[in-house]
Amino acid sequence: MAVPAPHGVPDRPGLPPVPPELAKLLRAQLAAVADAVEEEVRRQVPDYARPADGAYRRNLRAGVVQALTLFVDHIADPRDDGRAIAATYYELGRGEALEGRSLDALQSALRVGGLHAWRLMGHTAEELGLDSTVVAALGELAFRTVHEVAEAAAAGYAEARLRSSDELERRRRRLLDLLLEDGPVALEAVQDLAHSARWPVPRTVAVVALAATPDRREEDRPLAAAGALVDMESRPPRMLVPDPDGSGSFGGRAFTLALRGRPAAIGPAVAVTEAAQSLRLATRALGLMGRGILPRQGVVRCSDHLSTLLLYGDEPLLGQLRTRVLAPLDAVSAGQRERLAETLLAWLLSGSHVPDVAVRLHVHPQTVRYRLRQLEKLFGDALHDPESRLDLILALRAESPHTQQE
Numbered sequence: 001m002a003v004p005a006p007h008g009v010p011d012r013p014g015l016p017p018v019p020p021e022l023a024k025l026l027r028a029q030l031a032a033v034a035d036a037v038e039e040e041v042r043r044q045v046p047d048y049a050r051p052a053d054g055a056y057r058r059n060l061r062a063g064v065v066q067a068l069t070l071f072v073d074h075i076a077d078p079r080d081d082g083r084a085i086a087a088t089y090y091e092l093g094r095g096e097a098l099e100g101r102s103l104d105a106l107q108s109a110l111r112v113g114g115l116h117a118w119r120l121m122g123h124t125a126e127e128l129g130l131d132s133t134v135v136a137a138l139g140e141l142a143f144r145t146v147h148e149v150a151e152a153a154a155a156g157y158a159e160a161r162l163r164s165s166d167e168l169e170r171r172r173r174r175l176l177d178l179l180l181e182d183g184p185v186a187l188e189a190v191q192d193l194a195h196s197a198r199w200p201v202p203r204t205v206a207v208v209a210l211a212a213t214p215d216r217r218e219e220d221r222p223l224a225a226a227g228a229l230v231d232m233e234s235r236p237p238r239m240l241v242p243d244p245d246g247s248g249s250f251g252g253r254a255f256t257l258a259l260r261g262r263p264a265a266i267g268p269a270v271a272v273t274e275a276a277q278s279l280r281l282a283t284r285a286l287g288l289m290g291r292g293i294l295p296r297q298g299v300v301r302c303s304d305h306l307s308t309l310l311l312y313g314d315e316p317l318l319g320q321l322r323t324r325v326l327a328p329l330d331a332v333s334a335g336q337r338e339r340l341a342e343t344l345l346a347w348l349l350s351g352s353h354v355p356d357v358a359v360r361l362h363v364h365p366q367t368v369r370y371r372l373r374q375l376e377k378l379f380g381d382a383l384h385d386p387e388s389r390l391d392l393i394l395a396l397r398a399e400s401p402h403t404q405q406e
Helices: 021-028 030-044 054-076 083-099 103-127 132-180 187-196 253-258 272-290 306-311 315-325 327-331 334-349 354-361 365-384 386-399 401-405
Strands: 204-210 229-231 238-242 264-266 299-301
Touching (some): 021 054, 021 103, 030 054, 054 103, 054 132, 083 103, 083 132, 132 187, 132 272, 187 272, 204 272, 272 299, 272 306, 306 386, 315 386, 327 334, 334 354, 354 365, 365 386
Antiparallel strands (some): 204 238, 204 264, 229 238
């Protein structure tokens, strides 16, 4: 990336030029002033007040000397645009970002160093008996110098952070792909990639499958939970959440609000190397939501609908079960079939207790008894055989999908 040209602070109108011969005198003091500025920065800015190793000390020292040199060069040749020094501070800004220090620390160091250097050099100018307007011009020049190096350092810092952020995002996407791929996942591989992606490996994870939207407006993107790995480009979009049982808000109202109204299915919590299993169930649940078998809106937790997910795990087999077990209902009309199937399922689930069935279906008990007599004629002894009753429950639950949501 090209280093931006420095944009100096305009000279204040009416100030006289600084005598060029002053540059020679100040340049002779550079080493001593650099020592004092370096010490002042280390004293006042906590992030720089650490025991100095050789490389660190050299880099800090070089930055101070470069800034002082720029200041003196502006005096010697006001036409100098300072591009070489800007490039140096651009790289300094990049280095600070890669070191993990904040931009605030860097800017503080520049302000502290600039002010201290001005005090030392300004004192020299006063000792020489220079006119007060010349001293003021020196102050303006010092401010311009700090502005230029700060601008260049900030640009370098921002570029490094952007590149670092992009690379981190790519690593996290690779990590998510690894965790969700079919087949066994080696924990060692997860740990290695997670380390490079700066993602603490949790004990358990859960995968959230999100309903796709017709367009991909930024405002419709969910607000990712802390530490979540998100892939909005996949179909369906998905989010892997670490330690779901340890987060008080996961799956609750705060999480629902974070989804911005987007329907979602939360897979069960599993070991981190089994995340693909959580994804499979979440994806299945999301599909059942779209068909109305599970609630269409809001957030559905797979752990609350395990029997339904099991039931629809092999739909061709489920279809064969329905065809065989519910064959007696083929003898009645479509309207009768729906009422009899609803009554039979309620009767089987309520322990054959007629009053409970009546309450459940909001009908009179006598109506229930009438329907049960019809069912006895259709199914005979199968209504009282334990294995047949289990098959009936499974087939009837598939026959009446709306019962899944009660």
